[in-house]
Amino acid sequence: MRMVLYTNVFISSFFGGNPRTVIDLWKDGRLTLCLSQEIFDEYIEVLRRLGLDNTPELEELLKLFAAGFHIVFTTRTPEIHVVSDPDDDKFIACALALKAGYVVSGDKALVSVQQYQGIRIVTPKEFLEIMENMKP
Numbered sequence: 001m002r003m004v005l006y007t008n009v010f011i012s013s014f015f016g017g018n019p020r021t022v023i024d025l026w027k028d029g030r031l032t033l034c035l036s037q038e039i040f041d042e043y044i045e046v047l048r049r050l051g052l053d054n055t056p057e058l059e060e061l062l063k064l065f066a067a068g069f070h071i072v073f074t075t076r077t078p079e080i081h082v083v084s085d086p087d088d089d090k091f092i093a094c095a096l097a098l099k100a101g102y103v104v105s106g107d108k109a110l111v112s113v114q115q116y117q118g119i120r121i122v123t124p125k126e127f128l129e130i131m132e133n134m135k136p
Helices: 007-015 015-028 036-050 056-067 086-098 125-132
Strands: 003-004 031-034 071-074 102-104 119-122
Touching: 003 007, 003 086, 007 015, 007 036, 015 125, 031 036, 031 086, 036 086, 071 086, 086 102, 086 119, 102 125, 119 125
Parallel strands: 003 031, 003 102, 031 071, 102 119
Antiparallel strands: none
């Protein structure tokens, strides 16, 4: 299953909880992470700003990114205007470009969109509930 992780979920995964569980599902190979250069750059910029750029967790994640571990990457995304904060459109655009089924986010404005062209926009908790219900 393909999904896009909003920056706040990616960053929160360093501290545990549902975001960490989502990342663990990706590390276990149960999910494919969809990325664009713009999203990846934002992840790194926020981690540096928070002083988390020299952590063992980040080092492990960067190795997985570099190896292309269950990751698909797009260099071209459609220009869309869906979210009240235009900076958040890149997450939906990435999902559209890579045919992801989900954007997992903790941003209330983005989650309030709920769905866009078949892409569900859900919280980490909602996403984990969906994954649980998909188990055979």
